[in-house]
Amino acid sequence: MSFTATAQRLGKSRRSIAYLAQEAKRSERDEESKQLTLRRMILQKLAAEGAMTLPALRKHFPNKSAAALQDVIQTLEVQELVRGENGRYALATEIFNLLGEERERRLASLQQFLQAVTDVVFQRFFTAEGNAEALARVMTFRTSKTALRRIGSSCYAALREQVFAADKEQEKADQNGKSAALTASVALFYAEEPKAPAVKR
Secondary structure: OHHHHHHHOOOOOOHHHHHHHHHHHHHHHHHHHHHHHHHHHHHHHHHHHHEEHHHHHHHOOOOOOHHHHHHHHHHHHHOOEEEOOHHHHHHHHHHHHHHOOOOHHHHHHHHHHHHHHHHHHHHHHHHOOOOOOEEEEEEEOOOOOOHHHHHHHHHHHHHHHHHHHHHHHHHHHOOOOOOOOOOOOOOOOOOOOOOOOOOOO
């Protein structure tokens, strides 16, 4: 139902409906941000202290219910960042070993990246929402390291400019009550094929 139709049915102005819709979206974004932060904190705790039971983990997050922590743990297990065995949860060994130094910073970056990848995989390949915006493209080619870095730098510069422009444009639209924003993620990455024998392809 459009904003205009909703406004007419509820006896409210279109601007009021647009504002309420935007507030709802903002609440969703805030909740997503809180969930992402909680995942990062759990990963950091497991990285620092090793395997823990759910009750032991909850002692570090007294304001979270056991059910809420269990939901987060299950999400991390699906993402293969955490593994559970005999009621104890630990950071996946291969992830722990690959992170090396600066684990907290790398865990935060990894979690943010995986969330964006999860979103695009779901929207692109599994969702029933026909109008959901999602794009997934992969190109494999031969080149030099110098050319690869140049491609990455130029793509990032162009993408960053477009993202900032779109965000600024939406901010003006929100102020005018013209439209409700959607939350989107764009993940830009490139990589040369791994040559180390320990990496499974």
